[in-house]
Amino acid sequence: MTAYVHDIGGAPVIIGAGLAGLMTALHLAPQPVVLLSRTPLGTDASSTLAQGGLAASLGEDDSPDLHLADTLAASDGLCNEEIARRVVEAVPHAVENLIRLGAPFDRALDGKLQLGLEAAHSRRRIVHAADATGHELFHALLAVVRRTRSITIMEGITALRLVVTEGNIVGLLAVLHGNVFALPTRRVVLATGGIGGLFCDTTNPLSSFGHGLALAACAGAELADLEFVQFHPTALDTERRPMPLISEAVRGEGAVLTDENGLRFLADTPGAELASRDVVARAIANQLAAGSRVYLDARQCLGQKFATRFPAVEGICKQAGIDPAVEPIPVRPAAHYHMGGVAVDAEGRSSVGGLWACGEVACTGLHGANRLASNSLAEAVATAAWVAASVAGTCAGWQWSRLPAMVPMRPDPSPIRQLVSNALGIVRDGKVLREAIGTLLPIAVGEMAAADPALVALLIAIAALRREESRGSHYRSDFPRRDAAALPSRLTLCTAFENAVALNWQASERSR
């Protein structure tokens, strides 16, 4: 294969320009760095969609210990406590840094930061900018990135493969307007975001199918906790994709969930509508599976006050022709956040030399089986500093060796979305997972545009099949109990293929 080699002088390359990518690039300054983005900056990053905010123990009644305790409780036993402590201790300083960079967080009349309260947080600790925190934060940082001369931004470029020699990164292949080119570098940071785009119902940009996981897996990197996917219970149930969120705060104000006959189906569940996300999402999924639509009814608790209390949500509903003051809002769960990812150490290093991961694509161990609300932006800004320090401290030389024989096509997850939604949704089952693995394997090893998305789905399906218990966001109808001895999970491409091939062989033996 011939590809044009673009000399970047061995500078590190960050793949992805969401919050994690921008912050890593800024921390690296004044060292030169190349920042790749698949689309014009800000147009397909989950970071710009974040509504709630960023969790930081800044209140007078709060402390990193309390933030840690809430994080551990949410993680359902699988959090890496050492990493989590480091993150929660670093976030308050990271918030100061964001403010210095121009983040317009809301303040009270006395000038102090306003701190919001979210589900499962024992204190008010959510730093926010109205209900458009991600958008405001992203654009404040983007302005600084654009002024920082050491950062070379390359927009409209999709990274297609990492090139590895003897277990070390030597560069990457990327495509711009159909032309493949090579970037030689010994240092790559994956900051490619989440996987919601693999599902029909998602709050993520549809292009977010976990490309970074495919790149890392093909480079030989270890992946961790892939089976843990968080579903937000209340996305607006219309044709619009990605699905807009109807914030948890609406339930916090007393809105109730009903079936299509107006029956409040969570009334007898501990915590009712404010039970944990996985409990509420499962209850809604059961209603939908039984053929009922589900509604969030804020008429009694808010009525005409809805517009003043939730202007953004009201705007979203009105666009869909729904007036939440006088009619219930149709909702359904949507794939929202991936707790699993590229397994990284305390510096964000993967198991492949020269490859780091930061933000949602990474699995630091902070979230375990479930993410505490607003801990993802916190993780991205805290860990970006460590990743940058580690990248900066690693040998900058480079040498270009060889190009892979085959360059994959630009990926398209649409052909596998229905399959993924059926097999890897809120309620999983061994038989369905095995069938999905059998279907995904030939697509993943093929040359179609769905190959990389199918590879990511295959990896998640194998991790989900191997976890024979229900915990956090992972629910198996055939293993509904929690296994007290279960540990975090690890997977590589090799072990995943071995598992998938063995399963297919067993299935063909059974059908003889």
Ligand SMILES: Cc1cc2nc3c(=O)[nH]c(=O)nc-3n(C[C@H](O)[C@H](O)[C@H](O)COP(=O)(O)OP(=O)(O)OC[C@H]3O[C@@H](n4cnc5c(N)ncnc54)[C@H](O)[C@@H]3O)c2cc1C
């Ligand atoms: C609707 C919504 C609301 C949310 N609300 C909150 C909240 O209130 N608080 C909170 O903490 N978290 C929230 N989250 C989660 C949080 O926004 C994300 O986890 C976080 O922003 C991820 O940041 P990131 O930089 O890792 O990825 P992203 O912001 O998704 O950026 C990924 C980037 O990688 C690029 N990319 C991907 N693949 C390639 C490739 N192959 N080549 C080149 N570029 C590539 C994309 O184009 C994009 O620029 C929310 C998420 C959603 C979807």
